Amino acid sequence: MSTSSIGHGTETATNTIDSETLRLWLADGDELAVLDIRPTDVVGYASPLFATNLPADRVEAEIDRFVPRKLVRTVLVDDGDATASAVADALTAAGRTAVYVLSGGIPEWTRDGTENLPTFDIPGQKFSLGIRDERETPSVTAAELETLKSESADVVVIDTRTVAEFTAGHVPGAVGVPGAELLLRFADVVPSPDTHIVVSCAGLPRAIIGAQTLIDAGVPNRVSYLHEGTKAWKQENLELETGATALYGPVDEAARERAAQWVRAISADDEFARVDLATAHEWAADPDRTTYLLDVRTPEEFAQRHLPGSINSEGGQLLGVSHRTIAVRGARVVLIDDPTAARASVVAHWLQRRGFEIALLLHDFETQA
Template identity: 80%
Template sequence: MDADTFREWLADGAELAVIDIRPSEEVGYASPLFATNLPADRIEVEIDRYVPRAAVRTVLVDGGDGVAQFVATRLAAAGRTDVHVLAGGIPEWTRNGTDDLPTFDVPGKDFSLGIRDERGTPVVTAAELKSLKDQSADVVVIDTRTVPEFTAGHVPGAVSVPGAELLLRFADVVPSPDTHVVVSCAGLPRAIIGAQTLIDSGVPNKVSYLHDGTRAWKEENLELETGATAVYGPVGDAALEVAAQRVEAIAADDEFPRIDVETAQAWAADPDRTTYLLDVRTPEEFEQAHLPGSITSEGGQLLGVSYRTIAVRGARVVLIDDLTGARAAVVAHWLQRRGFDIAVLLHDFDAAA
């Protein structure tokens, strides 16, 4: 298919999966299409996770080397009969630059900057944060990336609390309302969304995001701390009570269908509509117990890089959480503003176990 037809497909609102089949190291952080990266050597084994329905329109994009045509033939033989190849691949798509290209999703950075500009999210620079720490100010840095990212390098003294866990664990990590909370990530998106999540939920603390996160810290010639030095722990009873209040506040203007397990299973089996069953709890909780057919998808990652999991634009997305609903509330609050069709499923995993 040519680029003009592809542009029309990106805008028509019907279900569409776009898979960038280049090697992950070549794609880097994000495809120019903000498509799901599923390398050619893995796609036959893993495509069912990312494109659950075989009948979905699917476009494969390669590096202009013709690999996509070979992959499309293999997928067609396996029963995926609506697979197409973008002529010329990424080189042809980006031939005139990338500034005005339509994308498969709203890039996380663009979305977070829009939220920042709309809400006026407070900010501190790395130099300002260093000054606060030097003055022994009552300040705590919360790093909203995944634990492995945190472990690789973070602002000294920071606490690891992935983005979707913020409301659930905030009272344990920040017991005093007088503490200045600075939310950090590697750059901007997860820090801005994390800070605004806390503000929207009504925490009494002063909340800011760290401009450009750990990147800015290094650019100030400051050393990062490594290792799992301070990671969130079990949620205390008092923190659960506070989290319930915060969830009620952030979800006050949100309306999402609340469904049960039977409905979720029926949706997942629908031959005419794609449904993702995404468990937004921690990977450790998922490993202990989860619903059949669901996949683990840390909520904080969904907020920043949804395209890495949700390959089918126009699909239904069911967010699965425990009965507190704190993670699902945060993720739903932001994803629906990016155009996703969201439903929430709260399940008593303890009782099930």
């Protein structure tokens, strides 16, 4: 392999970059993929880069889903153990022409700490706290919620995590409604405008965004988020309830009509291109631009029927951890939903603030093939 100087310092292999070069690439505005190829149990919730975690043993088999275009600059980050070099060689042999290895991996990237490091994606915690501070999103503490419940107040706790997370443990009596489903399911879950809604998750991000979504949409109820979610509940020595005890159900027509009203409210200042399937496929085939076709409905709906070329990216998760699906910075994102657009509108409302270029593709899955 030929050698050249990429970034700073001495000559290195052409597929190796240093930390300073990665900093520049993260800021240059061109398409860029960053893959943390360490094992998932090592990476945990998110890598210091907030990059897509795709373990080394899965990269060759799954990279096309995450980085569809072979020409996109792709940086592999390992644990400093040279694993990335072998993976880069395999990807290059498979026709990917712009694969690079971060010299020294995560240990070198974090050598001086993580406080001022740039990240691939905006951390959900940082983003949600910014929204909370800007909008002054109301909150209640776990102790306050317990008092409300003990006094039989008219309060409903909505847990905005995935069904699996909800099942593992939630505030007793809560209803599981994943974040992007809030507007579509709200009228069925909360029939009274007098009910106090408390939105919960495991900590802060999805609860804050969920509560502010309801507020921005103009639901008539008082809405708060549970500060620190189930974490705070346990810290108060209160027991969590387990199992799929109360989950969202089918959407009736009245709830769908109410959702459409709230969609119009939350989208009043939003402007997103509306595209058809032919245009979406044309974009996806564009050799000069990456496009993701993301179906933001529930996994169950996607399994029953979906558009060719699309992948399921449950809306609430896409909001909280977009880097787990969108591995190419600067890509175009097409959000796919049913004609009510309740899920896509919520996701688009927040993702646009994170710098994503969004378009909507609405499809009647019930009557159209």
